[in-house]
Amino acid sequence: MKALVIGGNGFIGTHLVSALQRERMDVRVFDRYPSKFVEPSKTVEYVIGDLGNHGALSEIVNDVDWVFHLAYTTLPKTSNDDPVYDVRSNLIDTIQLLQECSKAGVNKVVFISSGGTVYGVPKSVPIKESHPTDPFCSYGITKLAIEKYLHVFYHLNGLDYVVLRVSNPYGEGQNPHGKQGAIGVFLGRIAKGEPIKIWGSGEVVRDYIYIEDVATALLAAARYRAKDGQPRIFNIGSGKGISLNELIAEIRQTVEVDVQVDYTPARALDVPVNILDIELAKERLGWQPFVDLGDGLARTWNWVKALDPVKQITLI
Ligand SMILES: NC(=O)c1ccc[n+]([C@@H]2O[C@H](COP(=O)([O-])OP(=O)(O)OC[C@H]3O[C@@H](n4cnc5c(N)ncnc54)[C@H](O)[C@@H]3O)[C@@H](O)[C@H]2O)c1
Structure with a gap:
């Protein structure tokens, strides 16, 4: 089994790569930069490149079972400074990626959305996945748009997916x-x-969540097998x-x-x-922090x- 981790040299990505290695998965990392904090592993295949280089995508998704999409070019604040860049570099490049994943017959795409921004000001807490979504930032809007495109690709092409709306991760x-x-x-x-x-x-x-608990949620998401109509979007927090x-x-x-x-x-x-209300993830993914x-x-x-x-x- 082989996993591709896009953004695998970032904070969450490096922990996910370690977790995948512990599960004896083959791992390919695609990232525009090397890690700032972690020495590269001898058993991981690293490809340095940008998601915006659409020509490279068919090769990086080739022969992989799971794709974890963790790369994002913006933060809530910077996305509002330049929403056009946010849409171009995150939404459009992700749609291109999903097209390549469909063509390559990828088994599962796991995408990290944002539990902290997609809901906006909550009408009730803890916030369930069914809560209305009214983000205050472009970042939250592009995350939601990607969630919707994932559903369209699943519906039209059978590309399986899970979305994790992660709260505030922290850790090494x-x-x-x-x-x-x-x-x-x-x-x-x-x-x-x-x-x-x-x-x-x-x-x-x-709602702060320790990084190792996020990594185990990502693994649980990749293993989760949902039938038509079953939930594919989960809050992940404490x-x-x-x-x-x-x-x-x-x-x-x-x-x-x-x-x-x-x-x-x-x-x-x-x-x-x-x-975040995390009961759905506990129940369906068998995960807990x-x-x-x-x-x-x-x-x-x-x-x-x-x-x-x-x-x-x-x-x-
Ligand atoms: N850290 C948080 O507080 C938090 C909370 C909720 C969701 N998320 C989401 O989780 C994901 C991972 O976050 P993180 O904290 O690990 O961020 P990070 O910045 O540490 O890691 C992201 C990695 O993606 C790479 N990357 C960015 N754009 C790229 C591109 N166009 N092409 C190739 N590589 C690219 C970066 O070089 C970096 O290594 C992001 O999608 C982020 O929006 C993060």
Whole structure:
């Protein structure tokens, strides 16, 4: 069995690749950059390239059973800065990819959507998959459009798929100097002795999920066999909400150093609360999260502290 991981050198992708290797799968990674944090594995086939290079796609999907589509060129904030780029580089390039997957007879496509943005401001929490979708950002709209195209390709061509609407993943390998992932960025700033920056008053509630639990959800999704009419879209989170101020209190306990916090004005694209209902994934995928926030924070802090400040490379 062979898996293709598009975006396999990113945060979630590197953990998924390790999980696939533990399952003794053959793995091909397609990514536009090498990993910032993980040494390449000798048993993985790496292809460096861009999803926008449509000519390369038939070759990369050739001979694979599962395709995990994890590549995304935008974040919620940057997608609103340039929605045209978001549509071109994510929606259009993904449609091209799905055409190639159909032609090649790929067994299953697993796509990571966004549990944090597709719903918009929730009318009720925890949020079920059936909740209305009203995103505040282009990123959420293109994720939803890809979900719909996956359904069309399934309906017309029989291309099987599963969508995981992932909440807020964190853990080893999340760029502590990047722009996404509050926990990673907070710990990165603490390691450098810098203050944490919070948009708003810190009351915003999020659902944080440890990265290894996301990797096991991706594997469970690939193995899931749905019949016509059965659910193919699943929330993946911890099912629990915690405010930024509560998160900082937890972080203070973990890091045992002084933590300074700067509060700045709230951003319009941040919804006040996001907690996912994960019962459907538990029931259908036989999946559940195992690592609680305290344990996950400790593991992540150990990794951030151990980072080589020059090379930034470590083995996960
Ligand atoms: N990290 C989060 O908070 C979060 C939350 C929900 C959903 N997601 C989704 O999960 C997926 C993976 O996220 P991540 O956190 O691992 O991101 P990441 O940026 O760490 O990894 C994405 C990888 O995709 C590659 N990539 C991007 N565009 C590409 C292209 N056009 N061609 C080839 N490679 C390309 C990047 O080089 C990178 O290695 C994304 O689709 C993201 O939208 C992430």
